[in-house]
Amino acid sequence: MDICLKCGGKPPLISQICHKCVRETVIISRLPEVLRMVDCKSCFSLKIPGTWLEFSDIESAVGHFFETSIIWHDNLSKNTCNLSMKQLDPSKFRVNAKTEANYGGLALESNLEGVVEIKYQVCQTCSRHAGGYYEAILQIRTKQKSVLDAAVEKVFKDIDSAPSEFFSTENGPVKGGFDFQLSSSERARSLARELMIQFGGHVNETNTLVGRKDGRDLLRHTFGVRLPSFLVGDYLLIQEKVYRVTRLDRRKAKLRLMESPYTKKMIEIDTLRTPNILDNPIEVQIISSRNNQFLLLDPYTHQTVEAVSPSNWEGEKVEALRFGNETFFIWN
Ligand SMILES: [Zn+2]
Ligand SMILES: [Zn+2]
Known part of the structure; x- marks a missing residue:
């Protein structure tokens, strides 16, 4: 009959050790000696290798840091961790954790306590914000206010729903349209393209050299988006006949004649520079x-x-x- 290698006790055994000995010897979780994290002082983002993780408050950042710092014993399953924390001073939190896990069919638990030290820095996004950083200018131009309003609203929505590293340093109305200074050329380019697909029109990209960094040219991209003067659903008067705009795609508009025989036709948007709306x-x-x-x-x-x-x-x-x-x- 198998017996415990440690105490000679009876089965059930886990890896030839009895439950009593397992409880005495297996420690499911422990902490590193030092718990030091780097956090952005203005947005609470936590610095992790290669990037910054966004958090809505400092407690969430500390909690995430603590949980990911726990060193778990091998061969565990169903690991869980319950945290409680107390702020000791602006840069110190005491964190207590009740950890539980399953080891070879046996539920084990252990309690952890550690003090997390916070070193505050400013993350890349916040420092770029503060420095008025921008890579691209998106210029939206149209003669029609309703078209401009719809396009500007779309851009603001996109910025709001993007990760925080995509932002607008400055924006505002200009003669003939609206300008955005944007933190990413790549996203500005795809936004310009989306506008063109949704509203019709064309995009013109120009680059200016603004300096050099690490031996590479630093370019600033300008995306000039020229939108038509009308939206899908608008009614246009062309040669004394009413047409409804049923579709817009880049340079083409699909129109439907609003009287018999209700024919449809595709036209080049550029031929309707100053349409009668x-x-x-x-x-x-x-x-x-x-x-x-x-x-x-x-x-x-x-x-x-x-x-x-x-x-x-x-x-x-x-x-x-x-x-x-x-x-x-x-x-x-
Ligand atoms: Zn034993
Ligand atoms: Zn930040």
């Missing part, structure tokens, strides 16, 4: 109708207007659009 459609009250003869109330002038519906019209509503002093009706 109609106001938003307003629903029209139908006063009377007989076959395709309609009497409509023009919502802009409050006068009744005779109109003829498209042949076999089975739509639900009539809408009115205004351009200058003229009202255009569309049959939906």
